[in-house]
Amino acid sequence: MVAKPLPKPSIHSAPFWNGLAAGVLKLQRCTRCGEAQHPPGPVCRTCWSDALEWVVASGEGVIYSYTIVHRTTTPGFAGETPYIVALVALAEGPRVTTNIVDCPIEDVRIDQAVTAKFDAAGSVTLLRFAPTVEKSV
Amino acid sequence: MRFAAITGYAELPARKGADGVTALDLYCRLARELAVDAGLERGEIDGLLVHTPFDGFSLYWPTVLGDALALDLRYFDVVELGGASAAGMIWRAAAAIEAGLCDHVLCITADVFTGLSGARDLMPAQRGEFEMPYGVSPPNGYYAMAARRHMHDHGTRPEQLAKIAVDQRTNAMAAPGALFGSKSLTIDDVLNSPLVCDPLHLFEIVSPCTGGSGVVVSRRSASKSKHPPIALIGAGEAGTHLNLARRPDITTSLAVRSAEAAFRMAGLSAADMNFAQLYDCYTIAVLIFLEDLGFCRKGEGGRFVAERDLTWGGDFPLNTSGGQLSYGQPGGAGGMIAVVEAVRQLMGRAGGRQIANAAKGVAHGNGGVFADEVTLVMAN
Numbered sequence: 444m445v446a447k448p449l450p451k452p453s454i455h456s457a458p459f460w461n462g463l464a465a466g467v468l469k470l471q472r473c474t475r476c477g478e479a480q481h482p483p484g485p486v487c488r489t490c491w492s493d494a495l496e497w498v499v500a501s502g503e504g505v506i507y508s509y510t511i512v513h514r515t516t517t518p519g520f521a522g523e524t525p526y527i528v529a530l531v532a533l534a535e536g537p538r539v540t541t542n543i544v545d546c547p548i549e550d551v552r553i554d555q556a557v558t559a560k561f562d563a564a565g566s567v568t569l570l571r572f573a574p575t576v577e578k579s580v
Numbered sequence: 581m582r583f584a585a586i587t588g589y590a591e592l593p594a595r596k597g598a599d600g601v602t603a604l605d606l607y608c609r610l611a612r613e614l615a616v617d618a619g620l621e622r623g624e625i626d627g628l629l630v631h632t633p634f635d636g637f638s639l640y641w642p643t644v645l646g647d648a649l650a651l652d653l654r655y656f657d658v659v660e661l662g663g664a665s666a667a668g669m670i671w672r673a674a675a676a677i678e679a680g681l682c683d684h685v686l687c688i689t690a691d692v693f694t695g696l697s698g699a700r701d702l703m704p705a706q707r708g709e710f711e712m713p714y715g716v717s718p719p720n721g722y723y724a725m726a727a728r729r730h731m732h733d734h735g736t737r738p739e740q741l742a743k744i745a746v747d748q749r750t751n752a753m754a755a756p757g758a759l760f761g762s763k764s765l766t767i768d769d770v771l772n773s774p775l776v777c778d779p780l781h782l783f784e785i786v787s788p789c790t791g792g793s794g795v796v797v798s799r800r801s802a803s804k805s806k807h808p809p810i811a812l813i814g815a816g817e818a819g820t821h822l823n824l825a826r827r828p829d830i831t832t833s834l835a836v837r838s839a840e841a842a843f844r845m846a847g848l849s850a851a852d853m854n855f856a857q858l859y860d861c862y863t864i865a866v867l868i869f870l871e872d873l874g875f876c877r878k879g880e881g882g883r884f885v886a887e888r889d890l891t892w893g894g895d896f897p898l899n900t901s902g903g904q905l906s907y908g909q910p911g912g913a914g915g916m917i918a919v920v921e922a923v924r925q926l927m928g929r930a931g932g933r934q935i936a937n938a939a940k941g942v943a944h945g946n947g948g949v950f951a952d953e954v955t956l957v958m959a960n
Contacts (some may be wrong), residue, residue, distance in 0.1 A: 507830075
């Protein structure tokens with residue numbers, strides 16, 4: 444069986460992956476201009492400040508676009524098709540590349556509300572999203 | 581650019597599989613053919629620009645090729661803008677000549693592209709970390725998401741995208757060396773081909789191949805070519821990001837900016853072009869570049885392609901050698917197909933697919949997923 448590619452955390456991204464492992468979505472935010480960014484980097488892409496902090500994000504977002512992968516070029520995923528790859532716009536602004544899970548492929552829609560789901564995958568935890576379940580008040 | 585001109589080109593036939601060669605073999609073959617086409621002796625060539633092939637790429641890559649060919653170089657470098665590398669080379673070569681650094685620059689791209697593993701090994705760490713673990717199936721998955729969003733925002737339909745592949749196939753049938761030049765396509769053929777990444781079908785996606793092509797950029801006063809010199813009258817380049825997730829609107833590319841700069845330099849607009857050779861890793865890329873270069877407004881690309889004959893003899897000649905979709909994609913060297921075909925048409929050497937009175941045209945290169953955009957405006 445071919446192994447799936449797993450993330451190799453860097454010095455810039457370790458807090459992100461450590462957060463996921465603890466069930467928390469963290470984003471890098473600039474203390475100078477307030478912009479959040481993802482993927483994380485050495486400086487703020489908006490103002491070039493290196494005074495960056497990690498903040499807890501809501502885990503809520505909407506699907507900006509998606510594709511249903513029927514034939515995959517990614518090692519280890521051949522047995523998973525069809526599956527959904529999406530760009531999810533987080534409530535805090537940045538978009539993430541991710542999967543939509545717990546969702547029949549015929550139901551996925553642009554602008555659909557989704558909620559973060561923390562999926563253990565070997566030694567790391569991946570950030571996936573599932574359709575938001577409406578809470579009754 | 582007044583002092584520089586494109587004086588020759590060479591193009592290898594596309595082949596499936598490794599064909600018993602390395603990328604370095606193909607580079608050397610192209611260098612020989614380019615020298616002959618531009619009428620140059622080896623000792624007259626003093627410039628060399630190359631891209632990064634998946635097969636055999638290393639540090640000192642321009643030096644490796646220069647050494648293999650025993651060139652005496654005054655200007656040599658690697659241009660790494662993915663599929664935009666070819667277009668990016670042309671204006672750099674012309675600028676080097678304008679600056680007085682050299683007289684004859686070989687611009688060469690070639691690769692032995694048999695699978696994605698070689699490409700994966702060279703990808704930026706950020707892609708491996710934040711995209712690959714989700715099975716993004718690059719690059720198909722990214723362009724499929726652009727297509728999906730374009731359909732959502734602008735009502736673009738699958739049969740409109742398919743039309744691009746169909747007309748380019750017709751062009752390939754008049755292009756010796758094309759990988760898929762022997763069988764025509766219909767819109768139904770495209771839509772009935774397997775969905776790879778919904779909404780993109782198999783026949784809307786380039787096929788990896790072995791091959792390559794290149795051009796010679798020369799100082800006009802030093803040209804020995806028997807062919808008409810082709811002027812680079814406008815060039816523009818744009819980049820702001822690596823990953824598609826960073827694009828504010830994935831249905832609009834930075835080609836808006838590269839094209840605006842190139843047309844402004846040329847003093848012309850899209851409407852003045854006799855043809856367009858646009859980067860075409862996927863049908864959706866062509867549609868978006870038609871809009872972003874200004875051939876139609878944003879969102880009207882679907883109707884634009886449906887209402888026009890995009891073949892070499894039609895009212896809007898597009899990717900007249902079949903483009904990468906039908907000629908084949910030799911990795912990052914695929915971007916040179918558009919450049920060479922623009923030069924070939926403007927030199928009047930396109931044989932059975934020659935566009936009548938071709939005088940001005942545009943070639944556009946794209947790297948990554950709408951990450952590196954280079955637009956060239958050329959004239960004879």
